[in-house]
Amino acid sequence: MRAVVPVAVRRLMVHELRALHSLGVWSVRRRHRIPAGAxxxxxxxxxxxxxxxxxxxxxxxxxxxxxxxxxxxxxxILLVVGVYGTVFVVALHAACVTRPHVVEADGSLRLRYGALFDLRVPAPLITAARVERRYDGGGLVRVDENGGLDLAVGSGTTVTVELAEPVEFVRPLGRSGSARTLRFHADDPRAAVAALSRKPLKPERTAPSSPPGPPG
Incomplete structure:
Protein backbone atom coordinates (compact mmCIF):
# COMPACT_ATOMS: atom_id res chain seq x y z
CA MET A 1 0.00 0.00 0.00
CA ARG A 2 2.79 2.43 0.92
CA ALA A 3 4.70 1.60 -2.25
CA VAL A 4 1.74 2.04 -4.59
CA VAL A 5 -0.34 4.88 -3.09
CA PRO A 6 1.35 8.31 -2.83
CA VAL A 7 1.69 9.90 0.62
CA ALA A 8 -0.66 12.76 -0.25
CA VAL A 9 -3.42 10.36 -1.34
CA ARG A 10 -3.00 8.22 1.79
CA ARG A 11 -3.22 11.25 4.05
CA LEU A 12 -6.36 12.48 2.28
CA MET A 13 -7.96 9.06 2.68
CA VAL A 14 -7.16 9.03 6.40
CA HIS A 15 -8.52 12.57 6.70
CA GLU A 16 -11.81 11.53 5.09
CA LEU A 17 -12.20 8.60 7.50
CA ARG A 18 -11.43 10.77 10.52
CA ALA A 19 -13.76 13.50 9.31
CA LEU A 20 -16.61 11.01 8.92
CA HIS A 21 -15.83 9.64 12.39
CA SER A 22 -16.06 13.21 13.69
CA LEU A 23 -19.71 13.31 12.65
CA GLY A 24 -20.46 10.68 15.29
CA VAL A 25 -18.36 12.47 17.90
CA TRP A 26 -20.12 15.76 17.11
CA SER A 27 -23.56 14.16 17.26
CA VAL A 28 -23.00 13.14 20.89
CA ARG A 29 -21.54 16.57 21.73
CA ARG A 30 -18.07 15.32 22.57
CA ARG A 31 -14.60 16.48 21.55
CA HIS A 32 -11.52 14.57 20.52
CA ARG A 33 -8.83 13.96 23.15
CA ILE A 34 -9.12 16.82 25.60
CA PRO A 35 -7.06 15.75 28.64
CA ALA A 36 -8.14 16.49 32.20
CA GLY A 37 -7.18 20.04 33.18
CA ALA A 38 -6.68 21.13 29.57
CA ILE A 77 -24.11 7.86 -9.81
CA LEU A 78 -24.68 11.62 -9.55
CA LEU A 79 -27.06 11.11 -6.63
CA VAL A 80 -24.49 9.05 -4.69
CA VAL A 81 -21.71 11.54 -5.42
CA GLY A 82 -23.93 14.49 -4.48
CA VAL A 83 -25.09 12.95 -1.20
CA TYR A 84 -21.54 11.98 -0.26
CA GLY A 85 -20.26 15.47 -1.08
CA THR A 86 -22.96 17.03 1.10
CA VAL A 87 -22.16 14.71 4.00
CA PHE A 88 -18.44 15.37 3.64
CA VAL A 89 -18.89 19.15 3.86
CA VAL A 90 -20.59 18.67 7.24
CA ALA A 91 -17.95 16.11 8.26
CA LEU A 92 -15.14 18.57 7.51
CA HIS A 93 -16.74 21.16 9.75
CA ALA A 94 -17.44 18.52 12.43
CA ALA A 95 -13.75 17.55 12.42
CA CYS A 96 -12.80 21.16 13.15
CA VAL A 97 -15.41 21.53 15.89
CA THR A 98 -14.44 18.31 17.65
CA ARG A 99 -10.67 18.90 17.35
CA PRO A 100 -10.03 22.35 18.84
CA HIS A 101 -6.65 23.79 19.81
CA VAL A 102 -5.66 22.67 23.30
CA VAL A 103 -3.54 24.22 26.05
CA GLU A 104 -2.78 21.43 28.49
CA ALA A 105 -2.40 21.69 32.25
CA ASP A 106 1.42 21.74 31.99
CA GLY A 107 1.31 24.69 29.55
CA SER A 108 2.01 22.69 26.37
CA LEU A 109 0.16 23.61 23.18
CA ARG A 110 -1.56 21.42 20.62
CA LEU A 111 -2.47 23.14 17.36
CA ARG A 112 -4.99 21.42 15.11
CA TYR A 113 -7.12 21.95 12.05
CA GLY A 114 -9.66 19.17 11.84
CA ALA A 115 -7.86 15.94 10.96
CA LEU A 116 -5.56 17.71 8.46
CA PHE A 117 -3.03 19.27 10.82
CA ASP A 118 -1.76 18.39 14.30
CA LEU A 119 1.26 19.95 16.02
CA ARG A 120 2.32 19.51 19.65
CA VAL A 121 4.56 22.11 21.28
CA PRO A 122 6.10 21.32 24.69
CA ALA A 123 5.66 23.99 27.35
CA PRO A 124 9.43 24.66 27.86
CA LEU A 125 9.74 25.79 24.23
CA ILE A 126 7.07 28.52 24.55
CA THR A 127 8.76 31.81 25.43
CA ALA A 128 5.99 34.32 24.66
CA ALA A 129 2.40 34.54 23.42
CA ARG A 130 0.44 37.60 22.33
CA VAL A 131 -2.75 38.63 20.58
CA GLU A 132 -1.86 39.69 17.03
CA ARG A 133 -4.50 39.86 14.33
CA ARG A 134 -3.10 39.27 10.86
CA TYR A 135 -4.76 38.78 7.49
CA ASP A 136 -2.37 37.70 4.76
CA GLY A 137 -4.60 35.71 2.42
CA GLY A 138 -3.49 32.39 1.03
CA GLY A 139 -4.01 28.82 2.14
CA LEU A 140 -4.36 26.93 5.38
CA VAL A 141 -0.66 26.34 6.18
CA ARG A 142 1.96 28.89 5.17
CA VAL A 143 5.63 29.27 6.11
CA ASP A 144 7.39 32.61 5.61
CA GLU A 145 11.04 33.30 4.92
CA ASN A 146 11.71 34.04 8.61
CA GLY A 147 10.65 30.61 9.83
CA GLY A 148 7.14 31.58 10.86
CA LEU A 149 4.24 29.15 10.48
CA ASP A 150 0.73 30.47 9.81
CA LEU A 151 -2.16 28.10 10.52
CA ALA A 152 -4.88 30.34 9.14
CA VAL A 153 -8.66 30.10 9.24
CA GLY A 154 -10.49 32.41 6.88
CA SER A 155 -7.00 33.55 5.71
CA GLY A 156 -6.33 35.11 9.12
CA THR A 157 -4.61 34.48 12.45
CA THR A 158 -5.17 36.05 15.88
CA VAL A 159 -2.45 34.60 18.16
CA THR A 160 1.34 34.63 17.80
CA VAL A 161 3.57 32.29 19.83
CA GLU A 162 7.35 32.63 20.00
CA LEU A 163 9.47 29.54 20.63
CA ALA A 164 12.94 29.03 22.08
CA GLU A 165 13.85 26.74 19.16
CA PRO A 166 12.20 25.51 15.96
CA VAL A 167 9.66 22.68 16.05
CA GLU A 168 9.05 20.17 13.29
CA PHE A 169 5.60 19.89 11.70
CA VAL A 170 3.93 17.96 8.87
CA ARG A 171 1.79 19.70 6.27
CA PRO A 172 -1.65 18.28 5.36
CA LEU A 173 -0.31 16.50 2.26
CA GLY A 174 2.77 15.05 3.97
CA ARG A 175 5.59 17.56 3.43
CA SER A 176 7.56 18.43 6.56
CA GLY A 177 8.95 21.73 7.78
CA SER A 178 10.07 23.62 10.86
CA ALA A 179 9.12 26.93 12.45
CA ARG A 180 10.19 29.05 15.42
CA THR A 181 7.19 31.39 15.36
CA LEU A 182 3.64 30.05 15.31
CA ARG A 183 0.64 32.10 14.26
CA PHE A 184 -2.85 30.60 14.47
CA HIS A 185 -6.49 31.58 14.75
CA ALA A 186 -8.45 31.23 17.99
CA ASP A 187 -12.01 32.50 18.31
CA ASP A 188 -11.11 33.90 21.76
CA PRO A 189 -7.46 34.96 21.33
CA ARG A 190 -7.18 36.75 24.69
CA ALA A 191 -8.23 33.62 26.58
CA ALA A 192 -5.79 31.52 24.56
CA VAL A 193 -2.91 33.90 25.31
CA ALA A 194 -3.85 33.97 29.00
CA ALA A 195 -3.81 30.16 29.09
CA LEU A 196 -0.42 30.02 27.37
CA SER A 197 1.01 32.63 29.75
CA ARG A 198 -0.12 30.98 32.97
CA LYS A 199 2.36 29.07 35.08
CA PRO A 200 1.60 25.37 35.50
CA LEU A 201 0.65 24.45 39.01
CA LYS A 202 3.26 22.51 40.96
CA PRO A 203 2.25 19.99 43.61
CA GLU A 204 2.60 21.33 47.13
CA ARG A 205 5.34 19.81 49.22
CA THR A 206 4.42 18.85 52.75
CA ALA A 207 6.85 19.34 55.60
CA PRO A 208 8.46 16.12 56.81
CA SER A 209 6.82 14.75 59.91
CA SER A 210 8.83 15.01 63.12
CA PRO A 211 10.16 11.76 64.53
CA PRO A 212 8.11 10.34 67.33
CA GLY A 213 9.27 11.28 70.83
CA PRO A 214 10.40 8.80 73.41
CA PRO A 215 7.68 6.75 75.00
CA GLY A 216 6.15 8.35 78.08
Whole structure:
Protein backbone atom coordinates (compact mmCIF):
# COMPACT_ATOMS: atom_id res chain seq x y z
CA MET A 1 0.00 0.00 0.00
CA ARG A 2 2.79 2.43 0.92
CA ALA A 3 4.70 1.60 -2.25
CA VAL A 4 1.74 2.04 -4.59
CA VAL A 5 -0.34 4.88 -3.09
CA PRO A 6 1.35 8.31 -2.83
CA VAL A 7 1.69 9.90 0.62
CA ALA A 8 -0.66 12.76 -0.25
CA VAL A 9 -3.42 10.36 -1.34
CA ARG A 10 -3.00 8.22 1.79
CA ARG A 11 -3.22 11.25 4.05
CA LEU A 12 -6.36 12.48 2.28
CA MET A 13 -7.96 9.06 2.68
CA VAL A 14 -7.16 9.03 6.40
CA HIS A 15 -8.52 12.57 6.70
CA GLU A 16 -11.81 11.53 5.09
CA LEU A 17 -12.20 8.60 7.50
CA ARG A 18 -11.43 10.77 10.52
CA ALA A 19 -13.76 13.50 9.31
CA LEU A 20 -16.61 11.01 8.92
CA HIS A 21 -15.83 9.64 12.39
CA SER A 22 -16.06 13.21 13.69
CA LEU A 23 -19.71 13.31 12.65
CA GLY A 24 -20.46 10.68 15.29
CA VAL A 25 -18.36 12.47 17.90
CA TRP A 26 -20.12 15.76 17.11
CA SER A 27 -23.56 14.16 17.26
CA VAL A 28 -23.00 13.14 20.89
CA ARG A 29 -21.54 16.57 21.73
CA ARG A 30 -18.07 15.32 22.57
CA ARG A 31 -14.60 16.48 21.55
CA HIS A 32 -11.52 14.57 20.52
CA ARG A 33 -8.83 13.96 23.15
CA ILE A 34 -9.12 16.82 25.60
CA PRO A 35 -7.06 15.75 28.64
CA ALA A 36 -8.14 16.49 32.20
CA GLY A 37 -7.18 20.04 33.18
CA ALA A 38 -6.68 21.13 29.57
CA UNK A 39 -8.37 24.16 27.99
CA UNK A 40 -9.83 23.81 24.47
CA UNK A 41 -9.98 26.79 22.10
CA UNK A 42 -12.23 26.76 19.04
CA UNK A 43 -11.18 28.25 15.69
CA UNK A 44 -14.21 27.67 13.46
CA UNK A 45 -15.93 31.06 13.68
CA UNK A 46 -14.49 32.58 10.44
CA UNK A 47 -15.39 29.54 8.34
CA UNK A 48 -18.80 28.54 9.74
CA UNK A 49 -20.78 30.74 7.35
CA UNK A 50 -18.76 29.52 4.35
CA UNK A 51 -19.29 25.89 5.35
CA UNK A 52 -23.06 26.29 5.51
CA UNK A 53 -23.09 28.07 2.15
CA UNK A 54 -21.17 25.12 0.66
CA UNK A 55 -23.61 22.73 2.33
CA UNK A 56 -26.62 24.56 0.88
CA UNK A 57 -25.04 24.70 -2.58
CA UNK A 58 -24.26 20.98 -2.45
CA UNK A 59 -27.83 20.13 -1.45
CA UNK A 60 -29.23 22.34 -4.22
CA UNK A 61 -26.91 20.84 -6.82
CA UNK A 62 -27.85 17.29 -5.79
CA UNK A 63 -31.57 18.02 -6.01
CA UNK A 64 -31.33 19.81 -9.37
CA UNK A 65 -29.25 17.04 -10.97
CA UNK A 66 -31.66 14.43 -9.61
CA UNK A 67 -34.51 16.24 -11.37
CA UNK A 68 -32.91 17.02 -14.74
CA UNK A 69 -30.81 13.89 -15.49
CA UNK A 70 -33.03 11.31 -17.25
CA UNK A 71 -30.64 8.32 -17.53
CA UNK A 72 -31.09 5.94 -14.56
CA UNK A 73 -27.45 4.86 -14.19
CA UNK A 74 -26.07 8.39 -14.50
CA UNK A 75 -28.83 9.62 -12.20
CA UNK A 76 -27.82 7.07 -9.55
CA ILE A 77 -24.11 7.86 -9.81
CA LEU A 78 -24.68 11.62 -9.55
CA LEU A 79 -27.06 11.11 -6.63
CA VAL A 80 -24.49 9.05 -4.69
CA VAL A 81 -21.71 11.54 -5.42
CA GLY A 82 -23.93 14.49 -4.48
CA VAL A 83 -25.09 12.95 -1.20
CA TYR A 84 -21.54 11.98 -0.26
CA GLY A 85 -20.26 15.47 -1.08
CA THR A 86 -22.96 17.03 1.10
CA VAL A 87 -22.16 14.71 4.00
CA PHE A 88 -18.44 15.37 3.64
CA VAL A 89 -18.89 19.15 3.86
CA VAL A 90 -20.59 18.67 7.24
CA ALA A 91 -17.95 16.11 8.26
CA LEU A 92 -15.14 18.57 7.51
CA HIS A 93 -16.74 21.16 9.75
CA ALA A 94 -17.44 18.52 12.43
CA ALA A 95 -13.75 17.55 12.42
CA CYS A 96 -12.80 21.16 13.15
CA VAL A 97 -15.41 21.53 15.89
CA THR A 98 -14.44 18.31 17.65
CA ARG A 99 -10.67 18.90 17.35
CA PRO A 100 -10.03 22.35 18.84
CA HIS A 101 -6.65 23.79 19.81
CA VAL A 102 -5.66 22.67 23.30
CA VAL A 103 -3.54 24.22 26.05
CA GLU A 104 -2.78 21.43 28.49
CA ALA A 105 -2.40 21.69 32.25
CA ASP A 106 1.42 21.74 31.99
CA GLY A 107 1.31 24.69 29.55
CA SER A 108 2.01 22.69 26.37
CA LEU A 109 0.16 23.61 23.18
CA ARG A 110 -1.56 21.42 20.62
CA LEU A 111 -2.47 23.14 17.36
CA ARG A 112 -4.99 21.42 15.11
CA TYR A 113 -7.12 21.95 12.05
CA GLY A 114 -9.66 19.17 11.84
CA ALA A 115 -7.86 15.94 10.96
CA LEU A 116 -5.56 17.71 8.46
CA PHE A 117 -3.03 19.27 10.82
CA ASP A 118 -1.76 18.39 14.30
CA LEU A 119 1.26 19.95 16.02
CA ARG A 120 2.32 19.51 19.65
CA VAL A 121 4.56 22.11 21.28
CA PRO A 122 6.10 21.32 24.69
CA ALA A 123 5.66 23.99 27.35
CA PRO A 124 9.43 24.66 27.86
CA LEU A 125 9.74 25.79 24.23
CA ILE A 126 7.07 28.52 24.55
CA THR A 127 8.76 31.81 25.43
CA ALA A 128 5.99 34.32 24.66
CA ALA A 129 2.40 34.54 23.42
CA ARG A 130 0.44 37.60 22.33
CA VAL A 131 -2.75 38.63 20.58
CA GLU A 132 -1.86 39.69 17.03
CA ARG A 133 -4.50 39.86 14.33
CA ARG A 134 -3.10 39.27 10.86
CA TYR A 135 -4.76 38.78 7.49
CA ASP A 136 -2.37 37.70 4.76
CA GLY A 137 -4.60 35.71 2.42
CA GLY A 138 -3.49 32.39 1.03
CA GLY A 139 -4.01 28.82 2.14
CA LEU A 140 -4.36 26.93 5.38
CA VAL A 141 -0.66 26.34 6.18
CA ARG A 142 1.96 28.89 5.17
CA VAL A 143 5.63 29.27 6.11
CA ASP A 144 7.39 32.61 5.61
CA GLU A 145 11.04 33.30 4.92
CA ASN A 146 11.71 34.04 8.61
CA GLY A 147 10.65 30.61 9.83
CA GLY A 148 7.14 31.58 10.86
CA LEU A 149 4.24 29.15 10.48
CA ASP A 150 0.73 30.47 9.81
CA LEU A 151 -2.16 28.10 10.52
CA ALA A 152 -4.88 30.34 9.14
CA VAL A 153 -8.66 30.10 9.24
CA GLY A 154 -10.49 32.41 6.88
CA SER A 155 -7.00 33.55 5.71
CA GLY A 156 -6.33 35.11 9.12
CA THR A 157 -4.61 34.48 12.45
CA THR A 158 -5.17 36.05 15.88
CA VAL A 159 -2.45 34.60 18.16
CA THR A 160 1.34 34.63 17.80
CA VAL A 161 3.57 32.29 19.83
CA GLU A 162 7.35 32.63 20.00
CA LEU A 163 9.47 29.54 20.63
CA ALA A 164 12.94 29.03 22.08
CA GLU A 165 13.85 26.74 19.16
CA PRO A 166 12.20 25.51 15.96
CA VAL A 167 9.66 22.68 16.05
CA GLU A 168 9.05 20.17 13.29
CA PHE A 169 5.60 19.89 11.70
CA VAL A 170 3.93 17.96 8.87
CA ARG A 171 1.79 19.70 6.27
CA PRO A 172 -1.65 18.28 5.36
CA LEU A 173 -0.31 16.50 2.26
CA GLY A 174 2.77 15.05 3.97
CA ARG A 175 5.59 17.56 3.43
CA SER A 176 7.56 18.43 6.56
CA GLY A 177 8.95 21.73 7.78
CA SER A 178 10.07 23.62 10.86
CA ALA A 179 9.12 26.93 12.45
CA ARG A 180 10.19 29.05 15.42
CA THR A 181 7.19 31.39 15.36
CA LEU A 182 3.64 30.05 15.31
CA ARG A 183 0.64 32.10 14.26
CA PHE A 184 -2.85 30.60 14.47
CA HIS A 185 -6.49 31.58 14.75
CA ALA A 186 -8.45 31.23 17.99
CA ASP A 187 -12.01 32.50 18.31
CA ASP A 188 -11.11 33.90 21.76
CA PRO A 189 -7.46 34.96 21.33
CA ARG A 190 -7.18 36.75 24.69
CA ALA A 191 -8.23 33.62 26.58
CA ALA A 192 -5.79 31.52 24.56
CA VAL A 193 -2.91 33.90 25.31
CA ALA A 194 -3.85 33.97 29.00
CA ALA A 195 -3.81 30.16 29.09
CA LEU A 196 -0.42 30.02 27.37
CA SER A 197 1.01 32.63 29.75
CA ARG A 198 -0.12 30.98 32.97
CA LYS A 199 2.36 29.07 35.08
CA PRO A 200 1.60 25.37 35.50
CA LEU A 201 0.65 24.45 39.01
CA LYS A 202 3.26 22.51 40.96
CA PRO A 203 2.25 19.99 43.61
CA GLU A 204 2.60 21.33 47.13
CA ARG A 205 5.34 19.81 49.22
CA THR A 206 4.42 18.85 52.75
CA ALA A 207 6.85 19.34 55.60
CA PRO A 208 8.46 16.12 56.81
CA SER A 209 6.82 14.75 59.91
CA SER A 210 8.83 15.01 63.12
CA PRO A 211 10.16 11.76 64.53
CA PRO A 212 8.11 10.34 67.33
CA GLY A 213 9.27 11.28 70.83
CA PRO A 214 10.40 8.80 73.41
CA PRO A 215 7.68 6.75 75.00
CA GLY A 216 6.15 8.35 78.08
Missing amino acids: LPFSYTEPQTGTMWVLFSASVLETVVLALVVPWPLVHL
